[in-house]
Amino acid sequence: MQKKNLIVKKKIHNFYSKQLEDPRIKKIYLNFKKKIYNNISNSFCVAVSGGADSMALSFLAKCYSFENNKKIYFYIVDHKLRKNSTSEAKLVKKKLKSFQISSKILTIKKKNISKNIQSFARDNRYKLIIKETLTKKNRYDFNCTPLR
Numbered sequence: 001m002q003k004k005n006l007i008v009k010k011k012i013h014n015f016y017s018k019q020l021e022d023p024r025i026k027k028i029y030l031n032f033k034k035k036i037y038n039n040i041s042n043s044f045c046v047a048v049s050g051g052a053d054s055m056a057l058s059f060l061a062k063c064y065s066f067e068n069n070k071k072i073y074f075y076i077v078d079h080k081l082r083k084n085s086t087s088e089a090k091l092v093k094k095k096l097k098s099f100q101i102s103s104k105i106l107t108i109k110k111k112n113i114s115k116n117i118q119s120f121a122r123d124n125r126y127k128l129i130i131k132e133t134l135t136k137k138n139r140y141d142f143n144c145t146p147l148r
Contacts (some may be wrong), residue, residue, distance in 0.1 A: 013085055015100070016063050032060045033067075040064075043146070045069035045133055048103060050076070050092035074103035075132065077125045081117060106132055 020026050046061045048054045058074060065072045074096060078089040089105045096103045106128045113120050 013066055016059075019059070020104060022064060028056075029060055029063055033064060036064070040070060042066075043073065045073040045075055045129065047075050047129055048092060049099070050088065050095070055095070058096060058101055059099070074101055074135070075129055076103055076105045077128060078105055078107045079110055079125070080119050081113075081121060086114075107111065115133065 020029055023056050044061075046054075046058055048058050061072050061074075064070065076089045076096075078085050078093050080086070080090075084106075095104055106123045107142075108121075108128060
């Protein structure tokens, strides 16, 4: 049984290594690695929206975790602000899973918001992710500082 697990891990690792053979992707990854190297502890989290930028970030973070033996937590926030937000969050989770990235959907309880929806969504997204990471902080050396 354990032999099978090792083979699966090797296949996943090979998939990411092969992608890094592309010179453009490798250049982006090396720049990413240089930027975060001194800011990462033993584990960190990535918030994934499903857009091109966050999916690329997920790929780069996964590569970094393989290379540096770091634990990464991938979070998708369902704001419940749109009718299809839950199905969209599930779709992003499924897409990440197809790249062997496990993720967790965090849900904000819907409230009636009449103005400044963007600000509400951003503030609650940060609160929810920080709350989730603090529950893990007791078990892991966790970096809760947003990288900008």
